[in-house]
Amino acid sequence: MTENSEVHPDQVAEIEGSPATEVRWFGVVLLIGHLALLVIGAASLWRIAGGWWVGALAAGLFVLAYAAVWRFWLAPGSRRRLGYKERLTVNLVAGPAIVVLGSLASLWLPALLATSIVLLCDALDQHGGN
Numbered sequence: 001m002t003e004n005s006e007v008h009p010d011q012v013a014e015i016e017g018s019p020a021t022e023v024r025w026f027g028v029v030l031l032i033g034h035l036a037l038l039v040i041g042a043a044s045l046w047r048i049a050g051g052w053w054v055g056a057l058a059a060g061l062f063v064l065a066y067a068a069v070w071r072f073w074l075a076p077g078s079r080r081r082l083g084y085k086e087r088l089t090v091n092l093v094a095g096p097a098i099v100v101l102g103s104l105a106s107l108w109l110p111a112l113l114a115t116s117i118v119l120l121c122d123a124l125d126q127h128g129g130n
Contacts, residue, residue: 030117032117034070036113043107047105076125088119
């Protein structure tokens with residue numbers, strides 16, 4: 001560039017602001033429900049596993065798998081987020097599986113409550129956003 005290069009007003013492109021995003025209360029509760037399922041599933045696997053190392057490995061693998069599924073397929077800001085019917089299917093498979101794990105570790109009631117919260121808040125988020 002030269003020293004005398006000036007920028008004229010007609011050479012400047014205007015940048016439009018992005019629309020404001022809002023956080024809905026049921027989106028926050030949905031996140032809390034998924035975190036509860038994550039913790040209950042990991043704690044259940046920890047209790048069910050035979051030894052300390054086996055429990056740590058099983059719980060760690062569960063946390064990584066569930067966090068990856070949530071981040072890439074279920075999270076509201078994900079680029080590859082599944083549609084509502086697909087998210088419902090994932091939640092209807094993962095939720096009862098965690099309830100069964102929770103029942104083996106005497107945590108079935110919190111697991112059932114967290115599954116219900118996830119299903120309800122995902123439906124509210126889907127229909128409230130339209």
